Every structure is written in structure tokens, then in C-alpha cells.
Amino acid sequence: MSLKFDLRPSAAPRSDAEREAILADPGFGTHFTDHMAVATWTAQDGWGDSAVVPYGPFQVDPATAVLHYAQEIFEGMKAYRHADGSVWLFRPFKNAERFNASARRMALPELAEESFVESIEALVEADESWVPAGGETSLYLRPFMFASEAFLGVRSAQRVQYCVIASPAGSYFSGGVRPVSIWLSREYTRAAPGGTGAAKCGGNYAASLVAQAEAARHGCSQVLFTDAVERRWVDELGGMNVYFVTDRDELVTPELGTILEGVTRDAIIALAPELGLTPVERRVSLQEILDGLRSGAVREIFACGTAAVITPIGELKDVEGTYQVGDGQAGQITSRLRQALLDLQYGRTPDTHGWMHRIR
Ligand code: COI
Numbered sequence: 001m002s003l004k005f006d007l008r009p010s011a012a013p014r015s016d017a018e019r020e021a022i023l024a025d026p027g028f029g030t031h032f033t034d035h036m037a038v039a040t041w042t043a044q045d046g047w048g049d050s051a052v053v054p055y056g057p058f059q060v061d062p063a064t065a066v067l068h069y070a071q072e073i074f075e076g077m078k079a080y081r082h083a084d085g086s087v088w089l090f091r092p093f094k095n096a097e098r099f100n101a102s103a104r105r106m107a108l109p110e111l112a113e114e115s116f117v118e119s120i121e122a123l124v125e126a127d128e129s130w131v132p133a134g135g136e137t138s139l140y141l142r143p144f145m146f147a148s149e150a151f152l153g154v155r156s157a158q159r160v161q162y163c164v165i166a167s168p169a170g171s172y173f174s175g176g177v178r179p180v181s182i183w184l185s186r187e188y189t190r191a192a193p194g195g196t197g198a199a200k201c202g203g204n205y206a207a208s209l210v211a212q213a214e215a216a217r218h219g220c221s222q223v224l225f226t227d228a229v230e231r232r233w234v235d236e237l238g239g240m241n242v243y244f245v246t247d248r249d250e251l252v253t254p255e256l257g258t259i260l261e262g263v264t265r266d267a268i269i270a271l272a273p274e275l276g277l278t279p280v281e282r283r284v285s286l287q288e289i290l291d292g293l294r295s296g297a298v299r300e301i302f303a304c305g306t307a308a309v310i311t312p313i314g315e316l317k318d319v320e321g322t323y324q325v326g327d328g329q330a331g332q333i334t335s336r337l338r339q340a341l342l343d344l345q346y347g348r349t350p351d352t353h354g355w356m357h358r359i360r
Contacts, residue, residue: 003039003050003115005122010034010054016129023132026168028307029140033127033166037119040148041109043158050115052122055165058148065147065157072202073102074144076306077263078169079124079359081133082347087124089357090345092117094263098200099143101261105199107156108145116143117357123164124359132168136177136342140169140307172307173221177338179314179330180303182224182237183215184286186318189228191235197258204260208238218317222303226286227258234284240305241265242313244289244298245333248278255281264304264341270353271340277333290316293323300331302338310338 013034014022022031032055039050066072075095080088096113103110120141124131131139143164147157173180188211191197196204208223215223215238224242227233234254236242241262244252251272253265272279292298293316301313312330316323325331343349347356 002112002118003047005037005039005050005052005119007035007052007122007126008054009126012054019130023130023137023168026132026137026170028169028172029167031168033123033130033139033168035123035126036166037123037164039111039115039119039162041160041162047109047111047115047162050119052126058161060148061150063150063152065149065151068152069147069154070201070203070206071106071108071147071157072144073099073106073108074142074200074202075099076200077120077141077143078138078306078345079131079141079166080138080345080347081131084347085133086347087128087131087359088345088347089120089124089359091263091267091355092120092357094266095143098261098263099145102199102201103145105196106201108147109160111145111162119143119162119164121359123166127166128360130166130168135170136309137168137170140167141165142167169307172309173311177311177330179312179325179328180222181220181315181317182222182301182303182313183211183218183220184316184318185211185214185223185225186231187211187214188225189231189235190225190238191258192228193258195228195258197235198256198260200260205239212238220317224316232285232287234286234289235259237303240303240308240311243268243302243304244284244292245277245300245302245331246292247297247299249276249333250278250280251333252280252282252284254284262305264306264309267341267355268304268310268337271337275333275336275340290323293325299326300334301325302331302334310334310341
């Protein structure tokens, strides 16, 4: 049975003027709406206590398991406002499916896909006025789940908190849609076979931060990891998937296994043939990419994810030097793909894939 998320309205929502000021320049991940969706799970009773409640802090016991053993997962998705004022989600059941795959890997309880989508719908309906309009703005949605039991033994929690928060968003990168520089991590890896690389769990992102800081010291906004065994095969970036455009109009991306199964990554595979491109999922060695940049066999590189959308990569860097991608500007194919995806998400082209999910 699907959970219901009835609204318990906030007694102190932000004023229209405050909200409008935030929506005029939302940034990424710093402002939150007036409500959040919640539900709890116990080993004894399963899921319950579901509602949309005023946004606010959790009271957390110092012994809460997630603080010690990081049993936690999350998702990232967006609500888009179309030109006629309607509000839509992009493939929400894909996120629901991935949330449950992450839950299984992290020994957390699954949440029925209908309940997951219902929680998102209920929150977006409650805070609909927070969905920005215009440009590439959206309402970023962050469903997450964590071990909330106060217990220090190492085992899967008997009590779990589910929550969805919402945050009006502009561009993920502070420079807007400009080609970014990527640091090639030689020292650190993010995922090993049999590990948690394919799960969307906080620990993967925590493990990327020291490499991300190294990237920042070298003027780069993201880090690219290679595999943990041979240090040879391209894995993914700190917080997004990666694609390479070849001179044969192929869109090459690392095969699934230790990487996150990105919803945007998957959409690009489906959209590619419509743009005359051939999607290829396979192992890609970093050496092949560096050689390809020199010879011209690799023409463009881009990052993709819900937050990043499709972001051109202008250069790769490591201790030995800088490898420019094409002329360092956004490539033609990257730009066409980006436009095709955004046109779909913002309702400017027909949704031939049945990906858009109307909320109101
Ligand atoms: C997303 O693209 O939604 C992500 O989760 C990436 C990052 C912000 C963690």
C-alpha cells in the first residue's frame, strides 16, 4: 500500500517578498523551501508516520547510527516549471528504482516506488510557489534516508528516517554554463569492485572530498577518478558521470559496475541516436583519452548529472600538465545534446519518450 503524505502546513512560511528574493538568484543548495516530506521505518512495524511537515531540524541522539557508520543514501532530481506555468518531474520512477537499489546495497529498507514518487509530488505541491520560472532554474529535490536508531553496535539499523527536502536551484557550477577544468586523481580512487560505487550513498561523496580539495587547489572544479584495481580505467567524476565524443560521432561512457547509474547518463544514451550519434558503454582507459585528445580522436568531453545537467569540460589536468579538449570551448555536440535534454525537460519539444511526469 502506498504511503500518504498529508500536509501539516508551516505556521511561519517565508513571505512572498523573501521567497521572490531567493528565487531571483537561487544559487545551488543553499536555500530550502517551507516544508519537507518525512516517513519513518522500524523493523517491527515497517513504514509509517508519513506526512509533509514544516521544514526544520531533526533532533539527533549522539549515538544515532548514521553519525558513526554512515548508513545513508540519497537521490537528486528536479521539478521544472514550463512556460504555461505547469510543473513537471523528469523520470521520477527511475530515481525511485535507483533509491531502492542503493537501499539494498546499504542494508536499508526499500520504499515502494509509488510512495517515493508520492512523497515528491506532495512536497512539490505544498511548495509549488518555490519552483522558479525562467532560464535553467528548477526546484532541486533531495530525497534521503538514514539509520536513525541510537545504537553503537555495527549492524543494520532497526529504525530509519526518510525525508525529502527541496531547494530552488540555478547552475550547479558557480561560473554558470562554462567549460570546466577537471583534475585527474592519481592518488585516490572512489570505488572498488564489490564496493559501494554504484550506490548513491553519502560515503562515496565523503571519500571524494580530499581529491576534490586537491582539484580545487589546482584550479579545477571536479575530479576524475580511475578504477581502484589497475588505476587505468575511467570511473566517474566526484559527483557526476562523464562522456567522451569521438571523431566517429560516438558518445563513449564508462560501462556500469562501480559507477553511479545516472538518470541523465541513461537519457543521453536514449537521445544520442536521435542526434545521429552512437552511444557506446564500455571500459575506457585514461590513456586512450589522453592520446585521443592529442590525435583529435576525442573531440569533446562533458560531465552529466541531475545537478550538472550537461556541462562541457574544457581541459583535463594532472601533475604532468594540461590537456586541452578541442579548442577549450563548449563543443558542438555537447551543446546540441544539452539543448535537446533541456528542451525536453522544460517542455519545449514533444516528450516522445514518456519521461515527463506532470505534478500540476
Ligand atoms: C545530482 O546530480 O543530483 C547529484 O546528486 C550530484 C551532486 C550534487 C551530489
